[in-house]
Each structure stands twice: as structure tokens, then as C-alpha cells.
Amino acid sequence: MAISLGILTISDRASAGVYEDISGPAIIDLLKTYIKNDWQSVYKIIPDDRSGIETALIEMSDRDSCCLIVTTGGTGPAKRDVTPEATEAVCEKMLPGFGELMRSVSLQYVPTAILSRQTAGIRGQSLIVNLPGKPKSIKECLEAVFPAIPYCLDLIGAPYLDCDAEVIQVFRPKKS
Amino acid sequence: MAISLGILTISDRASAGVYEDISGPAIIDLLKTYIKNDWQSVYKIIPDDRSGIETALIEMSDRDSCCLIVTTGGTGPAKRDVTPEATEAVCEKMLPGFGELMRSVSLQYVPTAILSRQTAGIRGQSLIVNLPGKPKSIKECLEAVFPAIPYCLDLIGAPYLDCDAEVIQVFRPKKS
Amino acid sequence: MAISLGILTISDRASAGVYEDISGPAIIDLLKTYIKNDWQSVYKIIPDDRSGIETALIEMSDRDSCCLIVTTGGTGPAKRDVTPEATEAVCEKMLPGFGELMRSVSLQYVPTAILSRQTAGIRGQSLIVNLPGKPKSIKECLEAVFPAIPYCLDLIGAPYLDCDAEVIQVFRPKKS
Numbered sequence: 001m002a003i004s005l006g007i008l009t010i011s012d013r014a015s016a017g018v019y020e021d022i023s024g025p026a027i028i029d030l031l032k033t034y035i036k037n038d039w040q041s042v043y044k045i046i047p048d049d050r051s052g053i054e055t056a057l058i059e060m061s062d063r064d065s066c067c068l069i070v071t072t073g074g075t076g077p078a079k080r081d082v083t084p085e086a087t088e089a090v091c092e093k094m095l096p097g098f099g100e101l102m103r104s105v106s107l108q109y110v111p112t113a114i115l116s117r118q119t120a121g122i123r124g125q126s127l128i129v130n131l132p133g134k135p136k137s138i139k140e141c142l143e144a145v146f147p148a149i150p151y152c153l154d155l156i157g158a159p160y161l162d163c164d165a166e167v168i169q170v171f172r173p174k175k176s
Numbered sequence: 177m178a179i180s181l182g183i184l185t186i187s188d189r190a191s192a193g194v195y196e197d198i199s200g201p202a203i204i205d206l207l208k209t210y211i212k213n214d215w216q217s218v219y220k221i222i223p224d225d226r227s228g229i230e231t232a233l234i235e236m237s238d239r240d241s242c243c244l245i246v247t248t249g250g251t252g253p254a255k256r257d258v259t260p261e262a263t264e265a266v267c268e269k270m271l272p273g274f275g276e277l278m279r280s281v282s283l284q285y286v287p288t289a290i291l292s293r294q295t296a297g298i299r300g301q302s303l304i305v306n307l308p309g310k311p312k313s314i315k316e317c318l319e320a321v322f323p324a325i326p327y328c329l330d331l332i333g334a335p336y337l338d339c340d341a342e343v344i345q346v347f348r349p350k351k352s
Numbered sequence: 353m354a355i356s357l358g359i360l361t362i363s364d365r366a367s368a369g370v371y372e373d374i375s376g377p378a379i380i381d382l383l384k385t386y387i388k389n390d391w392q393s394v395y396k397i398i399p400d401d402r403s404g405i406e407t408a409l410i411e412m413s414d415r416d417s418c419c420l421i422v423t424t425g426g427t428g429p430a431k432r433d434v435t436p437e438a439t440e441a442v443c444e445k446m447l448p449g450f451g452e453l454m455r456s457v458s459l460q461y462v463p464t465a466i467l468s469r470q471t472a473g474i475r476g477q478s479l480i481v482n483l484p485g486k487p488k489s490i491k492e493c494l495e496a497v498f499p500a501i502p503y504c505l506d507l508i509g510a511p512y513l514d515c516d517a518e519v520i521q522v523f524r525p526k527k528s
Contacts, residue, residue, distance in 0.1 A: 100272075103276060107277065110349060114274055114276070
């Protein structure tokens with residue numbers, strides 16, 4: 001059975017059709033190059049509304065059984081940016097190391113990386129990871145944290161991700 | 177109209193007159209070299225009391241319309257150090273990247289940098305940033321995070337800061 | 353009077369006797385090489401149960417007067433990993449710099465370091481520090497943060513730790 005991965009674009013303007021979402025498809029394209037399993041995407045574009053984001057995350061986790069849910073957008077300091085708060089509200093535990101590493105990587109490119117509030121957390125058997133909104137930053141951030149994602153999924157009882165070692169070097173520690 | 181910037185020195189001893197506050201004036205002097213706008217400081221010295229800090233932050237934000245409020249002191253692990261808690265209590269959203277970067281920069285000088293709990297957050301159209309108490313650390317930390325501050329203010333609808341590029345390299349990403 | 357230090361191994365399997373705890377003794381051995389004071393260990397092995405962890409931390413702090421309590425285990429993303437939550441629940445203030453530095457150090461060895469949720473905090477006159485579960489990672493992490501620990505204890509009114517400068521370089525800033 002195919003694995004489901006959630007891709008959630010959070011943007012008032014993209015959801016209203018003011019412009020075409022390029023961030024969500026960019027994430028799908030990246031994940032296609034990383035993951036060799038048979039997988040399908042559950043892809044949605046929604047506005048920067050906290051309860052709507054929470055509902056979408058809960059559905060992707062509980063109903064659609066997405067083992068990995070990647071969001072893009074809504075992580076900045078502006079009033080409408082509420083993706084991290086919505087993520088934290090639906091997660092049982094938070095993984096601060098994801099946000100720390102992504103900000104640290106982005107800082108190599110732009111000093112405004114510290115304005116990103118992106119985080120990650122666990123809901124049931126789903127890992128939720130916030131990525132920034134811009135396609136260029138998405139790749140930098142996803143490349144940085146992805147090596148830890150398959151082992152994280154192992155630890156929460158999610159499906160085993162089989163990845164292409166020529167594209168991304170994932171790491172699984174030997175059992176102690 | 178002149179922009180208002182809040183400088184809040186938090187120290188039991190400085191507020192009691194046991195010693196003269198040099199940290200607050202050091203911040204004002206630094207900001208004078210960075211910012212070319214016409215601006216005025218709203219400067220207070222108060223004790224390490226959580227509700228008093230919250231009141232001062234709220235007044236500087238809501239009443240005095242300070243777009244940037246910089247605190248100094250009260251970020252350590254001692255019982256009376258409650259500046260981060262007071263900051264979080266009055267902010268609508270937190271920006272963990274500020275604390276991460278400031279600790280990371282300070283770690284290049286002293287291993288005790290990890291004891292600093294300094295953070296930053298947004299209240300309305302104000303950015304609140306905790307700096308450490310010592311003038312030397314203040315400069316290291318403010319220099320590290322300031323390049324992201326003008327763009328942060330743009331994002332929250334605060335006034336446009338015009339900065340001296342020969343003193344500090346601020347960064348504003350191009351509109352996407 | 354001898355100082356008391358708490359070492360708390362948190363592991364379902366070690367507490368059930370499925371395997372022998374080697375992490376707790378490894379921490380005790382490391383602390384013996386660092387600390388020259390006369391000190392005794394308060395050492396317990398308990399399962400990954402949140403309320404049990406909270407009780408053990410409270411007893412080590414309030415009853416046994418341990419100025420430093422080091423935990424090992426239970427910091428990952430798995431369902432039973434609840435050490436950081438238990439730590440936060442019993443602490444009056446958190447020190448995010450400890451977790452940031454430990455993850456940053458561990459990242460030099462394994463990309464899965466971002467999965468560790470370890471943190472540190474203050475309860476009364478006790479500093480509580482979460483270390484990872486694996487002996488190799490324990491040493492990397494404890495070496496990284498220990499230089500700041502004696503000064504942290506000074507600041508919270510705990511006993512003065514006298515350390516062996518040939519083994520570990522602790523740092524105490526000059527009084528300002």
C-alpha cells in the first residue's frame with residue numbers, strides 16, 4: 001500500500017488564487033527525488049487561519065494517515081503568520097532541533113533567517129515539519145533536516161522510508 | 177514625526193541607585209550609530225519584578241508606540257531573573273531565532289553564554305528584544321541580530337528604519 | 353558536608369532489568385573526573401513514566417538537596433520519551449541554551465541529533481540537565497555544557513563546585 005505524505009501550503013494569497021502556489025509543488029518534487037517508496041501526496045492550499053491550519057493538520061494526520069506532513073508558509077513575524085502556533089497546538093511533542101537547524105542553515109544566506117519561527121512536532125504517527133514559504137529556502141531547509149526524518153518515522157511507528165542515497169544521505173543509528 | 181524606541185534596563189541594584197546604569201545608555205548610543213531616522217528614546221530603569229516588567233513593556237508598546245523595545249538584564253538563571261518570562265507574557269508571538277543566534281554568538285566568547293535565556297517577540301506593532309546585562313555582551317548581541325530588525329518591523333507594520341550601511345548591514349529580502 | 357548530585361536513568365528496559373544501565377554509571381564516572389569536592393551520588397533507575405520522572409526529580413531536588421541533577425534517556429520523539437516534558441513541569445525556569453548547544457555538538461557526529469529534545473532548567477537551588485541515552489553521546493554533551501554549570505550553581509545559591517582544570521575548563525565571569 002502506498003505511503004501518504006501531506007503537503008500543506010499556507011498562504012492567504014495562494015489560497016485565494018491571487019497567485020499560483022509554487023512552494024507546495026516544489027516540496028512534492030523534492031520528496032520525489034528523495035523517497036523510493038511508492039507514495040502519494042495529500043496536497044492542500046489553505047489561508048493563514050489558525051483553526052483552519054489545525055483542522056488540515058489533524059485531517060492529514062488522523063484521517064489520511066500521512067506519516068510526514070510538510071507545511072510551507074506562515075512562519076514569519078507578521079500578524080497573519082500562525083503556522084507554528086497551529087502546529088504546536090496539534091502536536092503531542094515538539095522537536096525544537098528542527099527549527100534550530102533550519103534557522104542556522106538559512107543564516108548562512110540571509111540575516112533575516114532569525115525571523116522564521118518554523119518548528120516541528122509529533123502527532124500520533126505523523127511528523128509535522130514547518131518549512132519556509134520561499135522555494136529557494138524550502139530546498140535549503142528540507143535538505144538540512146531530511147536526513148533525520150526516516151529514523152524519526154521509525155521511532156514513532158510510522159512506515160519505513162526507503163531513500164535514494166545518491167540524492168540524500170539519510171541516517172539511521174545502529175540499534176543499541 | 178519622530179520614531180520612538182524603548183530602552184528598558186531591568187536591574188534591582190541600578191533601579192535602587194546602588195550603581196549607575198551603563199547598559200541602557202550603551203544601547204542608546206549603539207542605536208544612534210545604526211539608525212538615521214529621527215528618533216527619540218523612551219528609557220526606563222526598573223527592578224527585576226515580573227509584573228513591573230510586564231507593565232513597562234506594555235506601556236512602551238501600547239501607549240508610547242515604540243516600534244522596537246530593547247531590554248537589558250534579568251535573563252540569567254537566578255531567582256530574580258524573570259525578563260524572558262515577562263517578555264513572553266506580553267507578546268503575541270515569540271521569535272526563538274533571536275535567542276538562539278545571540279547565545280551562539282556569545283558562546284564564541286564565554287561558555288556561560290548558554291545560561292542566558294534571552295528571547296524576542298512581537299506585541300502588536302512592537303518588536304521586543306532581550307539583551308544581556310553586560311555592555312560588552314550587549315554590543316555583540318545587538319550587532320548580531322540588528323540586521324534582521326528593520327525587515328521585521330516592516331513585516332509587522334511598524335515604521336521604516338533607515339540605517340547607516342557603513343555601521344550596520346541591514347537586510348531586506350526582495351519582494352517575492 | 354558532602355555535596356549531593358542526582359543521576360537519574362530513565363529507561364523502561366533498564367528499570368525492568370532487561371539490560372544493565374551503563375549510562376548512569378558513565379555519568380557518575382565523568383563527574384568524578386570533573387569535580388574535586390567531596391560529593392555523593394543519588395542514583396536511580398526509573399521507567400519512562402512522566403509522573404514517576406517528575407516525582408524522582410522533585411525528591412532529588414527538594415528532599416535530597418542535589419544541586420545538580422543529570423538525567424539520561426527519554427529525550428527522543430517516541431511515544432514513551434517524556435523526559436523533557438517532566439523536566440519542564442518541575443522547573444521554575446528553563447535554560448534553552450543547554451539543549452541548543454548539545455544538539456549543535458551532537459550534529460557534528462549524527463544528523464539525527466535534531467531528534468533529541470533535551471533541555472535544562474532550574475528548580476529551587478537545583479539545576480536539572482537532560483542528557484541523551486547513549487554513553488558516547490553523553491560524554492560529548494556533558495563536556496560541552498559542563499563548563500557553564502559551576503557558575504550556574506553559583507547564581508542559584510547552590511554549593512561552589514571546585515573542578516579539575518586539567519580535565520574540564522569551567523568558566524566563571526569576573527563580578528561586574
